[in-house]
Amino acid sequence: MDAALKLADAGSIDLSDLVDLDRYPIDEPNSDAWRELVERTRADLAEDGCSILPGFLTAAGLERARAEGGVLAPKATFQPRMCNIYNTAHDPSLPDGDPRHIYLERSSGFVTRDMITAETAIQRLYQSPALKQLVAACVDRPEVFEYADPFAGLVFNVLPPGTQQPWHYDTNEFITTIMTQGAEEGGVFEYCPNIRSPGDENLSGVARVLRGEDPQKIKQLDLRAGDLQLFKGRYSLHQVTRVGGSRERHTAVLAYAAQPGVVGPLERTRQLYGRVSEAHILAERRRQQAADGLIR
Secondary structure: OOOOOOOOOOOOOOOOOOEOOOOOOOOOOOOHHHHHHHHHHHHHHHHHOEEEEOOOEOHHHHHHHHHHHHHHHHHOEEOOEEEOOOOOOOOOOOOOOOHHHOOEEEOOEEEOHHHOOOOOHHHHHHHOHHHHHHHHHHOOOOOOEEOOOOOOOEEEEEEOOOOOEEEEOOOOOOEEEEEEEOOOEEOOEEEEOOOOEOOEOOHHHHHHHHOOOOHHHOEEEOOOOOOEEEEOOOOOEEEEOOEEOOOOEEEEEEOEEOOOOOOOOHHHHHHHHOOOOHHHHHHHHHOOOOOOOOOO
16 A cells, blocks of 8 residues: 555544645644634624635645546436425425425436545545534534434535536535536526524425525525535525536535434435435434424
């Protein structure tokens, strides 16, 4: 084995070959610069549910991640289907106008964590205690944890030309993403900040957005390859518009949980990745209604 090879290691904080540590000193949590970064990110999240760290990856780190993405992308699983934003089955008892009656095309692909090897940049970033400590501080949690889910937690999102990721919510409160390759055309990240809240689905407001009746609620982000995004996707409806041109859009999705042992919902896992594991089946037996009372 190459002595210089670096593997994903939950006990290592060294990301100097990937992250611009001069701009984002995530390895120095006792520094003024680190505290200022956290305060700025917290303010963004409080105001808009979203914060961007531009140029988080170094030029060399981005080039490596982009090259690795080219190797990973052909492994993506595509499960194209029409679905509502909650990924729930059709329910004829729901009233007319309910957003669960609105079906959208989902055609993006995913490479699951079990297919992403330990030496890749995104595995190293995902397992890094320095990044986890930063994310935890920014979302005001004492600690965040990697998913116990063998497929999710870390996934690589692939959108070839002609595909899209439709309006949806995330199952966890917050998400971290790093785009490693942008689309030539389209592929725009759009979101409606805090359109729902714990205990309040705001079904009528959501339906207006889905029907194109409330475009002023929609914000767009000018994401660039190498940027890190922290996003409260549990409460903010969001989508990636249809990709055009000839280049795929690639994004690493790094999901952390506020408690250990999180495994994704069985049916959502099957819909997204085309398969489930024993861990998903066992977790489904134990699963109860979401603590915040929202539709999953």
